[in-house]
Amino acid sequence: ELAWSPVGAAMAVEIEADLDAQGEIVGWRGDVWSNGHVSRSGRSAIPTVFAATQIAKPFERFIAVNPPMANGGGAERNAVPLYDFASMRITCHRLLTMPIRTSALRTLGAFANVFAIESFMDELAAERGEDPLAFRLRHLKDPRARTVLEAAAKRAGWSTWRKRDGAGHGIGFGRYKNFGAYCAVVAEVEGEADIRVRRLVVAVDVGEVINPDGVANQMEGGAIQATSWTLKEAVRFDRTRITSDTWETYPILRFSEVPAVEVEILNRPEERSLGAGEAAHSPTAAAIGNAVFHALGVRVRDLPITRERIIAAAG
Incomplete structure (x- = not known):
């Protein structure tokens, strides 16, 4: 199963921003490169299962697609920040050729996009010597977004956080699909080469609960x-096949490594109900990455955040 099933699409994100003399973000440019994120059976004119390409009269291999933006999109999901910027340009580059089959993994493109956006917001705040929370709030008008962060x-x-060696906290925020649940996460981590997430605080607004x-x-x-994705999980492959085909070569978070998770639900009975599924993944990844930076002063931009990548980033 680990070797032959479709996997989540690879993604690369580049972001640039322009700030004025007062530290306000006045321009934002983002580029996303990714494969298609959906190749589920029953949604195309040709079979999407791998076996269809291996029979005596084989079907053409199906190339994964992205859902329409009305449904949240695929690679471009959450690529548009919810922050208020004077100008913004987002470009999605779809990659059609890939040696590995891809399909839907929870959140589709939102995970990488929010991780990139929220990491960059933290970097901009650090460059200005400003509190990351205050910097975000300064660029947010949406009252519900502000409330979940607060x-x-x-x-x-x-x-009231007190800085100590090898420990840090970070924050991440997103609104799933930009029209679903609002979610903010604060992560507390410790460690140097090996990171351990000790605590996650999640605030969520799904409208009426x-x-x-x-x-x-x-x-x-x-x-x-998301903690497992952020710290451990990665598909490894060579020129011929997926090589991470066992639980030893594809590690996941163990029960002994699961952090304490606290959830603050902001009930809004006057608002319509929003979907709760997959809202926490992306802000969690961003919060962990930002907490690692706060703890070590090292910005790891490639996931997962492993010992090797921390050492390389510190290099």
Whole structure:
């Protein structure tokens, strides 16, 4: 299964920003390169399963596509920041050729896009010597977005954090698909070469809450899965095949490594209900990456954040 099933699409993101003399972001440019994110069966004129390319009269190999933007998009999902910038340009470059089959992995492109956006927002704040939370709030008018950021920060004790060696905290924010649930995450990490996430505080606004336990479960599960993606998971391959075909070569988070997860649900009975699924993944990754920077002063831009990549970034 690890060797022959489709995997999540590879992504690369580049972002540039222009700031004025007051430190306001006045221009934002983003480029996304990625394969298609969906090759599910039953949605195309030709079979999408691998076996269809191996029979006596084989079908042409199906090239993964991206869902329409009305459904949230694929590679471009969450590539447009929710922040208020005077000008913005986002370009998505779809890669049609790839030796490995790709299909839907939770959040599609949102995971990489939000990680890139929120990492860059942290870098800009650090460049100005400004608190990362204050910098975000200064560029956000949406009251619901501001509230989830403030709620996560308050519960995590953001303003009372005391710096200590080898430990740090970071924040990440996103609105899934830019029209779903609002979510902000504060991560607390420790370690030097090997990072351990100790605590995740998740604040979420899904509008009117129908099932609080269900919302909490979605946030907890998403945050834990995202922690595994951010610190450990990567498909490895050579020129002929996927080589990470065992649990030894494709490590995942162990039960002993699962962080404490606290969820703050902001119920808004006056608002329509929004989907809770997959809202926590992307902000969690960004929060962990930003916490690593806060702890070590090292910015790791490639995931997962491994010992080797921390050492290389510090180099």
